[in-house]
Ligand SMILES: Cc1cc2nc3c(=O)[nH]c(=O)nc-3n(C[C@H](O)[C@H](O)[C@H](O)COP(=O)(O)OP(=O)(O)OC[C@H]3O[C@@H](n4cnc5c(N)ncnc54)[C@H](O)[C@@H]3O)c2cc1C
C-alpha cells in the first residue's frame with residue numbers, strides 16, 4: 001500500500017485507483033515525477049509524445065519548463081554524471097530530460113529552458129564519437145538559436161593531453177555564440193573529478209530556477225522511442241562502482257608470443273543476470289602487476305603500514321595494488337618528479353609547446369611510474385615518502401574490453417579478445433587470473449551507439465583489424481542466432497597471416513555455412529609493401545558502394561590513432577570513386593551516414 005494513497009474524491013473508478021496506487025508504491029520519486037508528467041501530457045493531448053512518436057509534441061512539451069541534460073561520452077564517465085544530475089534534478093522536482101549527443105536534435109536544444117552538458121574529450125582534443133554529428137550541427141548554418149537559454153558545461157578530460165577538456169570548451173563557446181547565457185562558469189575537470197562533480201551538482205541545483213510545482217511535471221512526457229528518431233539514455237545501476245567478481249574460465253593464446261605480442265581469447269563466467277548486448281564492453285578493475293608494485297615500493301623513503309591519501313587511509317600495499325595508477329603515468333606525477341629530481345630532460349618534455357606535447361605523449365606511452373622514478377632519480381635525502389607520492393598519482397581506472405560473444409550463442413559466458421601489453425595492469429591481471437583460475441572484478445559498460453541494426457534484413461559491413469575484430473565475432477554469432485537474413489562482410493587485418501589471423505577457423509567456417517558472406521584480409525607485413533584494411537576498402541569500392549546504397553551499416557572497431565582516420569578517408573574515397581560524388585558531397589554523405597546511425601565506430 002502506498003504511503004500517499006490517492007485522495008478519496010478522485011474521478012477514478014475503484015479498479016483504476018487501485019492500479020494507480022499499486023504503481024505509485026513501486027516507483028522511486030524520480031519515476032513518480034516522470035509519470036506525473038506523462039499523464040499530464042496525455043491529458044493535454046500531447047499525443048505524438050505520449051505515444052512515443054518524434055516531432056512537434058516533444059517540442060511543445062519542452063516549451064514548458066524543461067531542463068535538458070546533454071551527455072557526450074565515450075567510455076561512460078560523462079554519461080554516468082549526466083544520469084546523476086538527472087536524478088538530482090528530478091528528485092528536486094524539475095522536469096528534466098537526459099539525452100545523449102548522438103540523439104539530440106537542434107529543435108530539442110532550442111526548446112530547452114535550461115541546458116546542462118557533460119562532455120568528455122577524446123583523441124587529440126576531439127569530441128566523443130557519439131557527438132560528432134552534434135559538433136557539425138553546432139558549427140554549421142543550421143545550428144539552433146537560443147533565446148538567452150541559461151547553460152552550464154562540465155568538461156571531463158585529462159590534463160596530460162595538450163588539448164585539455166577541448167570538447168567542454170567547444171560547447172561552452174558555441175552555446176554562448178548561439179545566444180545562450182552562462183548559468184555557471186565552465187568546469188574543466190581532470191581524471192580525478194569526483195569532488196568537482198559533486199560541487200558542480202550542488203551548484204547546478206542551486207542555480208537552476210526552482211521548478212513551478214504545478215507546471216514542471218507537465219513537460220515530463222516520455223521521450224520518443226529510438227524508432228522515432230532518438231532514444232533516451234536509460235538509467236542504470238552504477239555497475240562501474242559495484243563490480244561483480246567474475247571467474248575467468250579460459251585463457252587461450254590465439255597469437256603466439258613469438259609473433260611479438262600475445263593475443264588471448266578469454267572466456268569468463270558472467271552468470272545469468274550479467275546481461276549484455278553485442279556492442280557492449282566489459283569493464284575490468286585491474287590489480288597492478290606485483291613486479292611494478294615492488295619497484296615503486298623500492299623507491300620510497302618510508303614503508304608505513306597505513307597511508308592516508310585525501311580522506312582515505314589504507315594499507316600501503318593495497319594503495320599500490322588496487323587503487324593507484326602505477327602502470328600509466330600522468331602529467332601531475334611527471335611534473336612533481338621533474339621538480340623533485342631537477343632532471344632537465346623531464347622538464348623539457350613538460351614544456352608547454354606543441355613539439356614538447358608530441359614528445360611527451362610518446363614518452364608517456366612507453367613508461368610507468370616505477371620506470372620514471374628509476375630513470376630520473378632524486379638526490380639523497382629527497383626520496384618520496386609514501387603519502388607524498390600517492391598524493392600525485394592518479395586513482396586506478398577500470399579498462400574496457402569489447403565483448404566478443406553473443407549471449408544467444410554462449411549463454412552466461414562473456415568472451416574477450418585481449419592483446420597483452422607488457423606490464424599492463426588489466427591485460428596481465430587477466431592473464432594471471434586466467435592461469436590461476438581466479439576472478440576479476442568486472443561490470444558491463446553498455447554502448448547503445450554501437451548496435452546491430454534493428455532490421456535484421458539490413459546488410460552489415462564490419463571493419464575490425466587486430467583486436468578490433470572482437471565485437472564482430474559477437475555480431476556474427478548474434479545474427480546467426482536471430483536468423484538475420486542481412487548479409488555480413490568483414491574486413492580484418494593484422495601483421496602476418498600465419499601467426500595473427502584471429503579466429504581464422506571460425507571465420508572460415510562462417511564463410512562456408514553462410515553466416516559470413518564476404519571476408520577481406522590485409523596482412524601488412526606478408527609482402528614488401530604494407531597493406532592495410534583501408535586499401536582493401538578502396539579496392540572493393542564498387543561493391544562497397546552497392547552495399548551501402550542498399551542500406552548497409554558500416555562498423556569500425558580498433559585503433560583510434562591511425563586505423564580509424566585512415567578508414568574514414570578510404571570511405572570518402574569510395575563515395576567519390578564508386579559513387580561519383582565530389583569531395584564536398586562525399587563528406588556530406590558520410591556524415592549523413594553517421595547521423596542516420598549507419599556509420600558507427602568504437603575505437604580506442
Ligand atoms: C571501448 C574500448 C574497447 C576496448 N577493447 C579492447 C579489446 O577488445 N581488446 C584489447 O586488447 N584492448 C581493448 N581496449 C584497450 C584496453 O582497454 C586497455 O587499454 C589495454 O588492454 C591496455 O590496458 P592495460 O591495463 O593492460 O595497460 P595499461 O596499464 O593501461 O598500460 C601500461 C603501459 O602500456 C602502454 N599501453 C597501453 N596500451 C597499449 C597498447 N595497446 N600497445 C602498447 N602499449 C600500450 C601504456 O601507455 C602504459 O605505458 C579497449 C579500450 C576501449 C576504450
Ligand SMILES: Cc1cc2nc3c(=O)[nH]c(=O)nc-3n(C[C@H](O)[C@H](O)[C@H](O)COP(=O)(O)O)c2cc1C
Nearest residue numbers: 073074075076077078120121123125157158164165
Ligand atoms: C584515447 C583517449 C584520448 C583522450 N584525449 C583527451 C584529450 O585530448 N583531452 C582531454 O582533456 N582528455 C582526453 N582524454 C581523457 C578523457 O576525456 C577522460 O578519460 C574522460 O573522463 C572520459 O570520459 P567518458 O568516459 O565520458 O568518455 C582521452 C581519453 C582517451 C581514452
